[in-house]
Amino acid sequence: MEVYGKTPQDARIARIAEERNIDRDTLRWLLATEDEDALFCLRKTARETADRAYGKRVFLRGLIEFTNYCRNDCYYCGIRRSSPCERYRLKEEQILSCCGAGYELGFRTFVLQGGEDAYFTDERLCGLVSAVKERWPDCALTLSVGERSRESYQALFDAGADRYLLRHETADAAHYGLLHPAEQSLAERKACLLHLKEIGYQVGCGFMVGSPGQTVDTLYADLQFIRQFNPHMVGIGPFIPQKDTPFGGEPAGTAEATIRLLSVIRLLLPKVLLPATTALGTIHPKGRQRGIRAGANVVMPNLSPMAVREKYRLYDNKAYTDAEAAECRDMLREEMREIGYEAVCARGDYRKEPETEEMI
Ligand code: 5AD
Numbered sequence: 437m438e439v440y441g442k443t444p445q446d447a448r449i450a451r452i453a454e455e456r457n458i459d460r461d462t463l464r465w466l467l468a469t470e471d472e473d474a475l476f477c478l479r480k481t482a483r484e485t486a487d488r489a490y491g492k493r494v495f496l497r498g499l500i501e502f503t504n505y506c507r508n509d510c511y512y513c514g515i516r517r518s519s520p521c522e523r524y525r526l527k528e529e530q531i532l533s534c535c536g537a538g539y540e541l542g543f544r545t546f547v548l549q550g551g552e553d554a555y556f557t558d559e560r561l562c563g564l565v566s567a568v569k570e571r572w573p574d575c576a577l578t579l580s581v582g583e584r585s586r587e588s589y590q591a592l593f594d595a596g597a598d599r600y601l602l603r604h605e606t607a608d609a610a611h612y613g614l615l616h617p618a619e620q621s622l623a624e625r626k627a628c629l630l631h632l633k634e635i636g637y638q639v640g641c642g643f644m645v646g647s648p649g650q651t652v653d654t655l656y657a658d659l660q661f662i663r664q665f666n667p668h669m670v671g672i673g674p675f676i677p678q679k680d681t682p683f684g685g686e687p688a689g690t691a692e693a694t695i696r697l698l699s700v701i702r703l704l705l706p707k708v709l710l711p712a713t714t715a716l717g718t719i720h721p722k723g724r725q726r727g728i729r730a731g732a733n734v735v736m737p738n739l740s741p742m743a744v745r746e747k748y749r750l751y752d753n754k755a756y757t758d759a760e761a762a763e764c765r766d767m768l769r770e771e772m773r774e775i776g777y778e779a780v781c782a783r784g785d786y787r788k789e790p791e792t793e794e795m796i
Pocket of ligand 1: 603
């Protein structure tokens with residue numbers, strides 16, 4: 437291996453990029469090291485990879501959290517079935533008016549996210565999806581509403597949904613069992629992800645960083661799963677305890693580990709759409725900027741009505757709960773501009789080929 441002019445550490449990072457793979461020992465090293473030069477090299481290599489794929493642009497997605505009812509009881513999540521949180525469900529007109537306001541602000545991707553709420557039958561959800569796509573045919577619609585049947589995913593796709601986010605949470609079955617009650621399984625989650633991809637959605641998987649029971653080995657399994665599944669999007673953010681959940685007393689994940697993993701994921705999947713998440717912005721004041729500088733290229737400002745934001749509390753101290761949509765967009769634009777990136781509202785679809793000048 438040619439290492440002339442490079443430190444052995446830099447060569448090790450270059451190899452991740454070249455092979456688009458990482459071995460367990462390299463992952464262990466990257467998560468533990470305090471070698472600032474190596475970490476700088478990791479971030480730089482990842483950022484350059486993202487720049488080659490998408491340029492100096494960060495895609496904005498308007499996020500609408502439309503229901504916090506959930507039939508699941510995930511031990512980490514603040515809107516789990518047994519949580520005492522106050523429940524809400526937006527009416528179709530409210531959701532459409534959020535989209536309308538978002539459209540006026542320039543957003544061309546809407547992400548409709550919610551708990552697994554039985555009220556949203558296929559009929560209701562398909563109605564909502566087609567209403568959004570009819571009014572704003574130039575926008576991409578992303579759904580993030582958990583596990584549903586293959587037929588349901590197909591019906592929603594036929595109604596016009598373009599993308600789907602469903603984090604796998606952990607690719608290690610025993611770890612999955614530690615984070616969820618017995619009625620949920622990794623096998624089911626993986627089956628859903630496969631169905632979504634087969635149907636033709638742009639699909640996102642992902643996991644929390646620093647969730648209870650996570651180890652280098654479970655993270656290694658996550659990275660190998662991501663490599664093999666080859667999703668269009670990957671959502672990762674630090675685990676943040678929510679006081680009313682069984683994990684309310686567990687330590688939070690760190691911004692540092694999240695940022696290192698963002699870079700590694702960028703090197704494994706150069707073209708992936710990779711958000712610097714709200715959770716990352718919550719545990720570190722410069723979290724989103726640091727995420728972008730380490731290879732992320734998406735941010736998802738909140739377009740939910742102010743009155744319900746406090747209630748969609750997956751974890752405590754969630755960032756940006758007090759910024760109006762427009763304010764939120766402007767703050768993010770400014771944050772991105774400060775680090776030399778342009779926040780763009782364009783649909784920002786996954787690109788199979790690197791962009792040419794004309795495509796920008
Ligand atoms: N901390 C961080 N992320 C969380 N999520 C749920 N609860 C928490 C928490 N306490 C993440 C999960 C889920 C996504 C919508 O939010 O990964 O898939």
